Amino acid sequence: MAIVLGDNHYGKAETRVVRVVRDTDRHEIRDRNVSTALRGDFADAHETGDQAHVLPTDSQKNTVFAYAAEHGAGSCEEYAVAVADRLLEASPYATSAQVRVEEYAWDRIPVGDAESRQGHDHAFVRRGTETRTCVVTVEGRDPDRRLHVLSGLTDLTVLKSTGSEFKGFLTDRYTTLAETDDRILATSLTAWWRWPPGAVVSTSSTGGRDWDAAYDSVKAVLHETFATTYSRALQETLLLMGRAALEAQPDLAEIRFSAPNKHHFLVDLAPFGMDNPGEVFHADDRPYGLIEAQVRRDDAADDAAAWRDVPEW
């Protein structure tokens, strides 16, 4: 018996890089939080303190900044792939690189009177709705390089003020919950969807996927399915949302959800001689239900490498 080093990885987390695209007077901004990680032969760093195999996390941060110049104007997926490939190029002892991006959307500030209202060229207001995410994992180098891409979002907070029930559930001696035909259903959704693994990220400019458009499409489908379907449970709603996303994007392999059930309790106003016909609710913080579910094509191969170290899964 010996005590040994097991799996390990290291990197630089949460480099906050803002890329201004100012090719014309009408600027664009890409506001991102980027984390990098390397796996590989780093045993010496642990066992003897020898850092000869270790590209400093400070160099990884510098790479995130430097690559924002050339690769940061496009989608987060393309940018993440460029950074991951560079880290593998710079770090011969690494066998895989993972780059995670959180992206915060900004809208142009509206200016002008009602008739001529339009967005300003270089003034923005942070949108504040969901955060877009991606995780890119590159294993190996050409010709054996393999690319895994997850896209996703987090903190998409949605609510239905009716069209949701919860009844017919299993009960035990600790069950006190009443059935309900009409409740508020609310969640703050995290979702990850997985693209098929491959060797290249083609982009719309090279005849391939338009990653930004794909993101918008999946988000719109999640929105619309949540809004327009009746809910007998958050579980049912998640499966419907997952199906709709996979139907809308035929090359998606799977989608995974983490969905807190943000409870809105109908306040009992009877002690004050008042009815409460679904009007006054207490939005509680904790505890909350937590539903996590995967939806997948039954013929899609698994891809464990894509999900490694991904938060929530």
Add this chain to the structure above:
Amino acid sequence: MAIVLGDNHYGKAETRVVRVVRDTDRHEIRDRNVSTALRGDFADAHETGDQAHVLPTDSQKNTVFAYAAEHGAGSCEEYAVAVADRLLEASPYATSAQVRVEEYAWDRIPVGDAESRQGHDHAFVRRGTETRTCVVTVEGRDPDRRLHVLSGLTDLTVLKSTGSEFKGFLTDRYTTLAETDDRILATSLTAWWRWPPGAVVSTSSTGGRDWDAAYDSVKAVLHETFATTYSRALQETLLLMGRAALEAQPDLAEIRFSAPNKHHFLVDLAPFGMDNPGEVFHADDRPYGLIEAQVRRDDAADDAAAWRDVPEW
């Protein structure tokens, strides 16, 4: 010399009440975080432990919920006034009541195809931009009742990617900052604007102020002024925003700002042989500049009661 009780107040903070307006199938929601506080003759509670003058904070919470039924469908200002008046009615030993509201906006989830796209009747997505706020303080009871109303917003995060400079500043032996003709200017704004004190809150339905419209108007003016004016310093921008708000709402007495200067540092890419013509920035967390300034009509009377215990001021 004796040790004595000084100023004191108590209340219930952060009651999270959601009011669904379901008079028709097209629901509205008002999502609020409500805090109440009472000042008055509560010395016995401190000095002898006698609670005979103390309306429990639990009863204040119940009032917040109960009043949401009848008064919660309209503006936060009207609702806060109703709650404050009720607390003074219920608590004869109180001399003033303060009600603070934070309000979180929700948008209808868009549904339908591109041509028929519209918002859903009862499904919403949290907007996530700024939080609307108000602080209502009622002193006394009829016929000597006096009403103080602040409206405001917090976490309005705006950014200009150009049109901002910082130069010509005072220097000392600890000054290392370089002057700049072109930088990112970003802030996460808190603003409070004060309405003239009075005895009544009239509303648009009673021939008076439309509080929701006034909020939208001030916000639009803040947005537009930030976007369309050149900035020689965040200080200059704040004064311009304040002026514009007071000009747009002639009965406003003053507006106060708390504005962190959210630094975006141009990354030095020269060590990598690269230029950085205003494209790649590091968004730093701490430290940050903090500018706080008031803008007022020079003939407006002060109103200390309105500002009492208000965060940031």
Add this chain to the structure above:
Amino acid sequence: MAIVLGDNHYGKAETRVVRVVRDTDRHEIRDRNVSTALRGDFADAHETGDQAHVLPTDSQKNTVFAYAAEHGAGSCEEYAVAVADRLLEASPYATSAQVRVEEYAWDRIPVGDAESRQGHDHAFVRRGTETRTCVVTVEGRDPDRRLHVLSGLTDLTVLKSTGSEFKGFLTDRYTTLAETDDRILATSLTAWWRWPPGAVVSTSSTGGRDWDAAYDSVKAVLHETFATTYSRALQETLLLMGRAALEAQPDLAEIRFSAPNKHHFLVDLAPFGMDNPGEVFHADDRPYGLIEAQVRRDDAADDAAAWRDVPEW
């Protein structure tokens, strides 16, 4: 009528400076979050964008670091005074400077076997209990310089599992709370205590106050009074704590408390056929009671400058 600039100030918030005292092999650390602010004649910066009166907040940050070298090894109060004086020296257009410090305590990591257990010379673990604070405001310069010092703490979280009641309170139609003879009382205390204003900060090394010892003394008195007194309400407990602090430190003018009543609700286990004799509680997040109270010597002069812009008051 004109629209004019009112009160304003600016500075650098939250510079995170760690000072290692390594005069001997047994190191000490002072871990601080420092915010500075200046008031004075800064109208031009707002009105014309002329920055000639404005010492950049970046220079203020540099001062915080540079002064940590010479003045950062002692108490936060002495360090804050040194920084404030320097900012007034560097900024001739400023009329007052305020320096706020939050200080995080670290303990030496215990090493050695049970008999020889002692703290390590240069390895520390963050204590994590309350945060020590101070706010120093310097108005003017010699010979008219005036110094205002608040010391304090925040996030001191204390709990009594018995010895607390709440009954005999005022009721109204919205009161549903039951009286109780025995409850959990818990709060996360913020306290500020004010020293008499003056011209100098004398320190223990100059025959004057030992600021660190004074802090420890006040904290110990707050602890002990909370622990050993029966509570008929959080209000009563705060007054007792304030009295005890002022009695322990005869030159303190006043102390102010902000105390959330962190509710622990006895869980109703009766539906499951179980008693709950004060054993199982739900610790709720929101809403919470909030009690704020001042305790003062009746012959102490007011000192508005000391409290200006202080959070919670």
Add this chain to the structure above:
Amino acid sequence: MAIVLGDNHYGKAETRVVRVVRDTDRHEIRDRNVSTALRGDFADAHETGDQAHVLPTDSQKNTVFAYAAEHGAGSCEEYAVAVADRLLEASPYATSAQVRVEEYAWDRIPVGDAESRQGHDHAFVRRGTETRTCVVTVEGRDPDRRLHVLSGLTDLTVLKSTGSEFKGFLTDRYTTLAETDDRILATSLTAWWRWPPGAVVSTSSTGGRDWDAAYDSVKAVLHETFATTYSRALQETLLLMGRAALEAQPDLAEIRFSAPNKHHFLVDLAPFGMDNPGEVFHADDRPYGLIEAQVRRDDAADDAAAWRDVPEW
């Protein structure tokens, strides 16, 4: 090809239960945040909305409270096992139950004069250092029941003011970091250690493991190893800490670490004509290095079920 439901689970997250042990006048408190989750045959809930297999998360919350009465006075591991077993008993369609606990330590408030100083019987101050954690997963029921136990801690923030270097690392064109012989090393550690799987949790009262003592022992070893070993990299320190923990607890199978490298940058005071011999540092927030590593006995079997859904791994 079809779109199908994949892995899924559901439960109640973050029930905040406080258990007061008042068998004698000298109370104890156990302050916990408990999350439960069930896996099993819940496909109908997703596919048809039929909830007949679903024990409501509200009932899970009630179970957490009810079981705190009988099982909440001891270690978090024993309590979690009791809750997990009960959930499997109540939910015949579940195949496994996972219970996670975060536990917040409180210390007795010291009272009495210096000579007779001791902890109070029923007044406590929250310790605020690390949070103790455990994750218990029960698969199946007797006689095929299998138990997996992780213990751990999070937010253990430690710092060495010397005795740490970083040099000899790999460089590339984006490397600008200088080597250093003496730096601050600081981290906020998360650690999980895995006990061998089995069928029963024996406790010290039944001749088996004293879980509280084991926790204290592992924590002490982590503390002491961090303090007393020289660090050529955080990687080396983690392996040393892991070895020491496994050596101290011979039946531990493995330990896993997630360790942010909380950077403390030596401030350049040269522009002000000052040296900085390791005295003044800037504690930066983001980005940060992130090192994650596992240390294990080479003859220990894997146990994937123990780690399922565990945050950080």
